[in-house]
Amino acid sequence: MNEKNVNENIEKDQDEFKEKDVQDNNEMRASESNNEELNSNNEEEPIELIPSMEEFESELYSGFKKIYLGDIIEGTIITVSDTELLVNIGYISDGIIPVSETMATEEVDITELYHEGDPITAEIIKTDDGEGNILLSIKKAEEILVWDELEKAFNDSKKINVKVTGVVKGGVVCDLKGARAFIPASLLSTRYVEDLNQFIGQDLTVKVVDFDKDSKKVVLSRKEVEREENEIQKSLILSTMKKGDKYMGTVVNITNFGAFVDIGGAQGLIHVQDLSWKKVKHPSEVVKEGEKVEVYIIDFDTKTGKIALGLKDVKEDPWENSINEYSVGKVLTGEIERLATYGAFVKIGDGIEGLVHISEMSDKRVNKPHDIVTVGDKVQVKILNIDKASKRIQLSMKAALDGELDQEEIDKYQPSGEATTSLEDVFKVFLKDINN
16 A cells, blocks of 8 residues: 555544544533433422321421410300300310309309300310310419409509409408409498498499408408599589589488488588477487488588588578567576576477576576576576577576566667567666666
8 A cells, every 4th residue: 555545544534533523522512401401300390208297297287376284375166055165276176165164153154154256265274185175264264364453453553343242250252253352341332331241242343452462362442432433423513513402312321410411422411400490419310321311502612522411491490480479578488408507598499499598597696507407397488689680589587487578668678679678678677667
């Protein structure tokens, strides 16, 4: 083979090698492209793995809240029966509340207290009642929450409502959602309470005046609430009150000096002298505690809140209706009503009395009125003076012994004819006649 043929063969081999190399490179690039496309498809459609039982349970329970024994939870009543409540508490299992764990009583049925859809608050007392249900108690939750409520009411001086359940020594006991509280008899009312049993079964609005959460001590006061309400009512009454106004009221307390009357939240005093036109020794002779009476306003003070009341009718004033039956110089029989150091007061008619000064009791010297008369004695007296303006009558036992003055003698020192004769004037006339 010559040199020329050899070179041609070499060139031919080199061309074939280059062509194969290019073909290999193209195949490699195609392979890489296929791999990338495959990887891309794998990312979009990952292979699904079947979860284990533990993973399944974890995913199932993850949508529900966790619960523990003793938790206070909220729920919604699903159904109500005579024996229990079925409650949705947002858990895989429903809650069951037996009737004994509700606030139902013998007097109030469970179906009256609870209804489908009502929200409730309860304590978890069992996480499994044996049938897969959660056992709950409204009663136990209330017992826990009520102490927080009482503490807040005590700190904030807030009013609460309780039911009186019984009477004990010194007061009454109350129930507030299972918590026991005490109201002393002295704090039951602004007025005296004789029979505590009248409050049994009553719902009262009260304030917490003493509280100790650790010792479970709660002392309540209804009196405090009444006092606040009365002050508000008294302010309203005083703002519109006028002298002479009439009110219907209730006698709430009787003392030696008068009777206190409630006229709708405000209390006023009827002084013993304003109870009747007749002489009254003690208010109990005219009124009784608890009695309904019509009174009128004598006077009042908006600053102090004091109200003076009258029971006797102004129209029945004997000084207006009967005084004209009496005249100066008239001798009549009266009764000793009371004694003073300076004389004796003598009743000469209903609601009308006069004073016999100690110097007019006898011709002899008298040191003390009770030396010669006592209360209740019947005595003869002569009218010496009548003062209609001040409603006073001057009497004389001593002058009564001389009999009545005739009109001629009276006219000598009473030109106007008005009976305002004094003892001094009478003696002046007598002395003048004697001297003449």
